[in-house]
Amino acid sequence: MKKRITTVLLGFLFVFSFTAVAQSNRAQSARFPAKKSDVQKVKERTLLVALTGSPGVDESLKKVIPQIWDFSETEFVAADNIASVMDGNKKEYAVLSSNIITIKQAATIGSPVSEYLRFAIRLAEKYQKRKSIYYQDVIINQKDDNIYLEPREVYVGIYKILNHYEAKLENEKLMDAFVKNAGKLEKRTLLIQKDLLDKGITKSKIAEIYPYPFELVEPAKIDKAVMDQDEKYAFVHLVPVGTATNMMMHEIYDCKDGQILTSGEANNGAFDRYSNLINKDHLKAYVKNYDRLNRWAEKRK
Structure with missing residues (x-):
């Protein structure tokens, strides 16, 4: 039911x-x-x-x-x-x-x-x-x-x-999770679902913005990587925010243990231009937010 x-x-x-x-x-x-x-x-x-x-x-x-x-x-x-x-x-x-x-x-x-x-x-x-x-x-x-x-x-x-x-x-705070997951993204090949790419986003365009290993793949490869819990990979995933406009939050997950390694652009309000598809703004945000996470982790050591 x-x-x-x-x-x-x-x-x-x-x-x-x-x-x-x-x-x-x-x-x-x-x-x-x-x-x-x-x-x-x-x-x-x-x-x-x-x-x-x-x-x-x-x-x-x-x-x-x-x-x-x-x-x-x-x-x-x-x-x-x-x-x-x-x-x-x-x-x-x-x-x-x-x-x-x-x-x-x-x-x-x-x-x-x-x-x-x-x-x-x-x-x-x-x-x-x-x-x-x-x-x-x-x-x-x-x-x-x-x-x-x-x-x-x-x-x-x-x-x-x-x-x-x-x-x-374990009484783990949010910042503890940041420290634990810092430094992982560059060690993973990011699996990017082809049908999530925005217009004009190509493999070469991604490589200009995203500095770490990645592959453009069909959904079946992501499903296999998560079922195998393959530590070689991470993947981009869209998560519902819960709005009538069907807005999604971009998050990057570790295939090994489901930890969030970074995320995409955040929508700042009703008049902010936002895309659910992977565009230049999201690609830049993956890197920017990951760098910020690493800086926080360094301060916590």
């Missing part, structure tokens, strides 16, 4: 620019920050992964989650059967749900609609509550009323939750 949640945005939405690498982490934790006590409970329980009934989603969940989720025991259960499995034993379980989020803009004729999938974890006794113990949004594909979730989307969504949980238990 696929659960849909509709959110209506009122008026104009302004997204203020933090330091870009920090933005992706703060934006998620600022919505629903995880409590350390709740994270500890998740670790001690079996995580019930709610299957949606959509083969294009469930196949990717079954393929990726056992590969990377080592935080607790897992069990895959049809969403309609979750309540009966938990009945009488709620203190033994946490639940990972996958809900489709639809965002519309109020009082705007013909306004864009943004849809994406939200991974959210709740303790079993709070399964019906709206608030989760942290969540992450990812892109879904739809064709003929069927929903598909690519393996790399599951990888990003689950790893962002997992990395946040582990940092919570």
